[in-house]
């Protein structure tokens with residue numbers, strides 16, 4: 001154990017290194033699930049820009065084109081894996097293979113998810129299992145794969161889970177029993193991971209987005225119509241102190257901070273990225 005004086009000296013020396021260098025991921029491998037589009041894609045792009053070797057995971061084969069585009073734009077090492085995140089064995093195998101020579105830390109982002117809505121009388125056992133199975137159980141599979149691989153390799157790691165404002169409160173309209181339960185579970189899981197993995201140098205954090213303009217949400221509610229302001233997103237923005245919906249890059253920038261060494265002393269937190277919605 002270091003003395004207080006030694007710890008203080010280390011801290012002052014650390015503070016002397018440029019803050020921007022703490023935000024770099026040059027020695028990191030990153031895995032981003034749900035990376036073909038939306039929030040996952042946004043996060044993967046920023047991590048690649050900041051130097052990480054990124055593996056994009058998605059069930060949609062379009063992930064290959066997304067990886068090629070990000071690699072080209074950032075001149076970065078971005079590869080794709082077509083994989084169903086409900087396959088825990090495949091995730092465990094992937095976690096081992098990305099920890100190649102030279103990698104000092106693993107950033108694992110669980111962003112794959114679905115958000116259907118069903119009132120209770122239409123919420124079948126199968127639909128409950130489908131939503132909880134993907135949004136919560138597969139997040140656990142990914143987190144466990146990352147945590148155990150990093151612990152076994154003796155490296156640094158950060159697990160970033162994508163929760164939702166529905167992980168804090170359910171909101172309106174009704175129909176989110178399955179989704180809100182899964183996202184509340186993701187937040188509990190994140191805290192449990194922080195406790196269990198912290199002693200091994202692995203942090204676990206989550207972000208809780210509000211309404212984010214993504215392909216998935218647009219497919220469900222239609223395009224943003226800034227001119228008329230009558231679309232889904234503009235209506236939701238009325239319930240946000242910052243009167244605009246979030247973009248994937250709003251979430252990505254928060255994730256990059258939490259995953260970086262700038263946040264080295266932060267674990268177990270759930271950060272809303274919701275234009276202030278939750279404070280209302």
Ligand SMILES: NC(=O)c1ccc[n+]([C@@H]2O[C@H](COP(=O)([O-])OP(=O)(O)OC[C@H]3O[C@@H](n4cnc5c(N)ncnc54)[C@H](O)[C@@H]3O)[C@@H](O)[C@H]2O)c1
Pocket residue numbers: 033034035036037038039040057058059060083084085086111112113114115134135162163164165208209210211212213214215216217
């Ligand atoms: N968009 C929002 O407003 C919003 C708000 C809060 C939280 N979230 C959460 O953010 C995450 C991403 O949302 P999004 O809006 O970017 O969604 P999206 O539908 O645009 O993208 C999700 C991606 O996940 C992939 N995916 C789905 N099932 C998969 C599986 N079994 N295995 C691997 N990949 C799979 C899809 O193919 C898709 O590429 C979800 O967990 C969602 O609950 C979104």
